Amino acid sequence: MRLRHIEVFHAIMQVGTISGAAQVLHISQPAVTKVLQHAELQLGMPLFERVRGKLYPKPEAHRLFVETEKLHRDLQGIRRLAASLKGRAVETIRLVATPTIAISVLPAAMSAWRRTFPSTRCELATFHTSEIVNALRLGEADLALSLQDPRHPGIVAEPIAQGLMTVIAKRGSWSAAERARPFTPAQLTGELIGHADNDPLGELVVNACEEEGVTPVFHTVVQTYQIARSLVEAGAGMAVVDPFTAASGADKVERRVWTPEIPVQLFLLTASHSPLSHGARELANSIGAVARACIETS
Secondary structure (H helix, E strand, C coil): CCHHHHHHHHHHHHHCCHHHHHHHHCCCHHHHHHHHHHHHHHHCCCCEEEECCEEEECHHHHHHHHHHHHHHHHHHHHHHHHHHHHCCCCCEEEEEECHHHHHHCHHHHHHHHHCCCCCCEEEEEECCHHHHHHHHHCCCCCEEEECCCCCCCCEEEEEEEEEECEEEEECCCCCHHHHCCCECHHHCCCCEEEECCCCHHHHHHHHHHHHCCCCCCCCCEECCHHHHHHHHHCCCCEEEECHHHHHHCCCCEEEEEECCCCEEEEEEEEECCCCCCHHHHHHHHHHHHHHHHHHHCC
16 A cells, blocks of 8 residues: 555544545545545455445454554654754754753753853753653654653663752751751651652652651652742652752752762753754753752752
């Protein structure tokens, strides 16, 4: 079957009629009929029963549709990629980041980068890591930032900064001597704000507690570290967060390194088939510099 045959067949299977397929494909009904007949001729068998002007898919058509559905999704991805490339006639850098990094690191990094690239267009968006991978693969983003390495064959993950998971509490919670010492699971008292079950760093914190014989109880569970920090600032409890979130609220919270230590890396993510432009690489360098400075001065 040719690609046009598959496109027409898929449309007919989706809407159930020749006229409906013609509307979906923006072509005439005779054109749809002709392509379908040609496809059946090449296959050497009919795909539909024709009863009183209606089409009823034969078992072979249903089996074929399962395979063409995969191809249809790939074609949609190719169209989105083509549209994305067409829209880049003017230099544009498209950056996506997880919400935590977008709030804690990006503002200062963008401000520094703008001094050298004042007129370059930059589009910013926040995605979760699974969505970031799709955006990079489809060419909808040039670079991305995440605290996770997605370990995807089509994605290059470059570590650009590293720190340690940090316990934060409302100011005045600890003495100066206490702040100088790491925070252990055995010291957990009061309300501890938890993270979603699918959060990898949150799972490491829970595992560390369980290894010390401590079972943390979370009455409040959040999706992002920024929400956890806001709750801590309001006196709603303590939280264990990434070092970038902890440092970005240094004037409103107190911090102690969590022990046993849990390293946290900030990854620059790019598509393996798409090298960065000069402007995009300089933006990545600015982000890395700000992130490392954030950790070093915290």
